Amino acid sequence: MSDNDPLPNAAFSSDKVQANVNSADSSTSSHNDYRGNEGPEASLEVPASSQSAVEERAVAPSAGQARRRGTDDEEEDAVADALDTNIEEDVVDVKESLSNAFLQDFDNISSFFCFRSYSDAPNPILRLTDLDIVGLPLSSRDAEAIRQSGINTTGVTPKDPSVWSFSPQSVRCEDPSWELFLKRIARDVCQNMEIEYSPDMHHLHLYAFQLYEPQCRISVPETKVMSADGTFASIMVVLPSICSSGTMQFSLGGLSFSYTCGPSNLFHTTVISWLSGAAFSLGPVTDGYQLALVYNLVHTDAVVPRPLPSTNPSAVESIRRTLQLWSQDGGRGTRNKVLYLLEEAYPAESLSLAALHGSDYQKARVMNALAQELGFYLGLANVDCHLCGFAHDKYRALDKERRKKGKKPLTSKNKQKQLASSSRQSQPIELSSTEAEADSDEEEQDVIFGDIDITEAEVDRFVDIRGEWIADALEFDTPEEVIPEDLCEDAEGEDHYKQEYDGYRNSNGALDRWYRRTVLVIWPRRCDLAVRYGSHNLEGACQIIAAIAPRAEPTVDELALVKHVIQRAVTKPHLVANAICHVASCWKQPELLAEAIEECCKGPVGVSLLTFEQITSAITLFSFKAMMSSLERMLASEAGNEPRIKFLERLAAWASDHPSSATEVIPWVATNIENASKSLRRPQADEQPFLVSLAISRGGLHVLTDSILPQIKDLVDAEFLKSLANTVFESQSVDGGTKEQVASVIMRNAISKLDLHVVPKPPIPPTEPKKPDTILASAQAYLKFCLMMCPGTEDLLLDRLCDVHGLDAADVAAHTVGILLPFLAILVSETSTLAKSFAELRARILKFVARVSTTPTQFGSEHIRAVLSAVTTLQDGATVIADTILPRLHELTLAASAYKQLVLELQSSATEVVLPTSYTGPDIKTIISTLVVKFALSVPLDTYTIAKDALVFCFRHHAAAARTAVLQRLLDPTTLTPAYTSSVLMPLVPDLCQLGREHGMEPGISSALQTIMIAWVDKVLGPKAPLDNTSLSTQMASWVKVCKCYECTKTRNFLAQADATSLLLDHLGPSKKNHMQGLLRLFASSVVSWSFSMATDSSVGLRLSKLDSYIQALKWEENQRTGSQHLKLLALDDAGIKVILGSHYERITMALKPTSTTIASSIPPATPKSKPTASASLSTPSTSQPRIRPTPNNRVVSAGVSRKATSTLSNPPPKKKRKKTFDPADVIDLTSD
16 A cells, blocks of 8 residues: 555554653553653653553543533633633733633543553454464564565555555454454543443444554644544554654644654553544654554444534633743733642642543643643642631531531631621521530531631642652742632632641630642743742752763753752752852853852851862862852851861862962962951850960960950950950960960950849840849859959959949849849858959948948848958958948848848857947947847737747847837737737737746736737627527437437537538438427527428438527637636736736636536537438538439428428328338437436
8 A cells, every 4th residue: 555545543652652641550450541741851651561551641622522511601601701801912911811711611621532551452363465474573574574565565665664554354353352352442442532432332443454664754634523434533553563653743623742652562552542633643663663453433323423523712722822922921920830729639649640630630631732832831739728717616517517418518708608697587507405515526627717817838749740759849929829819718618637726615716727739830931940940949950950961061951950050049058059069060161160159158158168179179170260269259258267267278288289289379378367367257156266276376375365356355245255265274385474464364355245234234235134143153153263363353353243333223222232242242252362442342332231221122131141241351341340331230221021130140240240449339239129129110910920920039139129019019909809819919828928937927918918818808708698508408418318310419519519500411311301300399499490402312401500699609608718718828826817917807707707507518429320321511512422402392491490380391292102111210219318
């Protein structure tokens, strides 16, 4: 046959498919589908050993297919109008135009070609009319024989490579299983092109047997799709052979797909198919021959319409127009990229075009075809969306109902609409009690956002359309680069993969949710580097650059990538510098490295930007002159002094071993070391040893104070200078005198920078106040250093401590109390020989003592000890104490506790201070007495403990005036209230008696005891309560004789206790209830009331409450006993008591004399028998006891309150008859003694 015959097919190789596709996951089935493409330069290898088949399919607009989804005509017209409006403009908004285009229905765009590789295909056992059996895989010998058969048949020997096509009559398949395989092919092709397959109406008819010569090319334009025999697709079965098929391209309806085919496979049979009307081209076939069987796929049912492709250009053309304007930089608000949110989220591990499905797949396929045509790139990315706000769980029930119906939960917006709707109807949606008590995990899932405060979105994986990794991040602007603009809010309606919720049941709380969505990323070729290798992926770009092999000239793409990376070098300078250093060496372009170093050094990198080996290699390769400006730039950006100078020294040492560079390098190094020594930067925290060594290397240790210190003293703090002085002192390379001199100069500079004030002094900017402990620790450390290593510098330290210039009076007081006074103790402990400048410190302290009364509560005993201890070390210390300190102490106005502590400190220091003979003022003992009086007048006497301590303190210091002051304040008539007498005065009686025995019963004590006892009788005891003790005693004695059961004994003990006001007896049976009620009416109705309540277990509870009159009688008897007991403490006999009480003796003793019959004595004590099944308490029942539920029918009022009250339980509701049981405890024994 002639090579000019139209061929409805194209060659294809089957060993390894190098096409713009990506694979799906491998499986154990007979074939795997491979879908999707990315760009004309991309490829994918599918090893034959890893899968049984490969399938590829493309999509095109289809209007007349048998299986088609209907769309709304009005919606399509509206979208088309919007698209047309955008297209007609010269300038379009790229994002808006793409958004409108994606609104169209892509589900009616079906596949128009596919290919698949089968590893389990049978050998057809081809028999040619002229050649007999053709062996497979195809050998060169059989291929030449087939070619020769074609020449013999046509009689023509073509000059150019040809495709030999043989009629179906000239070939026969001998293997019966081949027919079954053809049915399988028909089914798979229909399924992959989304055609409903029917074995009765879809059949394969052999069209031709073809042989493709090496270097042959085929180009077939779009053909008519109508065919009388019902053919609607062509299928080419490529048999095993060895060849490469070159590039294959399919196009239909404005979409075009290109594939670069690789070597075929000897063991696979590949099937490629396309719908009628599609155009394709192939070529060239290389490295061998290719053999194929071409079939027509025929639709035989005349009733059911056959699948026919048709053009539907609205979506395709609108997207093409938008991309064209975008690529020409003609779009309004042109962007680097656009992220389009797909309908579903896909796993990161399989993210690729092949993994997409449904509308997502169709849109991505159409975009991919247009991207190849117009120079765009596509990628896929997974976006993590984080929503943070507060929950609104009112509508959880609504979500539950929607889930039951298989619907997705409503978003917050829609639920707010429900809120408005339900509010208008006055029917708010509420949770049922069952739902409110549902499992907590389910509740957390059901809550929704009420308020969303923060939304965050970030890409965690970015791949190209074939699934190959690009980066783990991608920077994008929201909403400028995202469709839709509210990406995070749109994600809210989907399922979240992580949640943090701190609400409890129906209470709202903070809600955080994380969603994962997948986006399609679209970007033009001019933005490829910025999208792939922006600041989010400089690592990937540098890896590519570092892998470039040495050669003379870079490619355009390589150079563009290098320039792109250099522009962003400041973000990752070390990474970029290393990559550019490699490629500059490969291409021998020192200017490229210089440009990179210039960009990198815009940040704080310095000489560590490149390794020393990289620098010396560059000098050797490019020359020192070519690298000199870059080295100077690195030195200028170096922040550290030590790295700068050590780098220069190391470079000089290297140049000494390389004579070719020494003449240029060494002088340059010397000049730069000199410049670096005269322009020191802020030293690092550990640069002290280096500075000392630098000074020694530059001429001696004096260089440190002559040159280095003036440069750095304003750049460092006091601690750095102190450490530098210490380093000088510990240096072994200079004599001791020089070390002390230099260290002293440095130390004085360090002390001058110290801030030893709690409140920073002006002009220091206001900061948080320092803690006094921190300041004292620092001052002590500096003091030790000065005394040990730099004698004489402590004078400056003390000057700094005493400097309060610029502080107000309150800050001066705080500084003196918090810092100066405690530092005196430190100073005394560190040295006994104080510096002369201590006189200034002494003067400051004495001035403070003179005015300390303005802040009395800040002056403590430890401060006085510090002053006295420090002053006594002075030669004129006694005079200072006599002339200045003692008079000031006499005039102090302090808090009571401070007076007390001050007295104690003065007592302990009295023996250490020897006053001069010329002193005429009050001595320390007199001052102590005065301070004790001040204490007595200021101490609060509102509690017994404080009052007792105050009395004891005044008596022990023999301060009569102080004792009198305390007693007068205690017995002030305005304070003699019943509460004060009971809580403070009466408890003092034993203490006053003890003080009287120790120090003598002076009139003040006797008068105090008399006043307290009178106050007790008049204010606390009062008149006796009107209660007939004799009658009560008789009743209690009779009760004891009548019954000694547990409940009765418990009740009588309760009545004898003065502090208990109520009692509960629970778990009483009906008989016991009647038993207690009868005895209470008989013996205790005058002192107690009672009521019954019914418990949940049908038992009865009895609550007893003492009557107020009875409680008052008990209290009166208790107060009388207390007064009587304290009365006996006044003296050993009545005569002594009479002396103390004087004329009040008779009245007090008569009031406190015990009566012969008391309430407590009328009730004999008894221990109730144990009752294992019942319990009683003097308070509310514990939570472990059954709750008593009061009812209107079980309350009985005591006969003491109302003689007519009776129990309504005597007429209970009818009960079920049962056998009566006998309880001996229910019988009252009236005969017992």
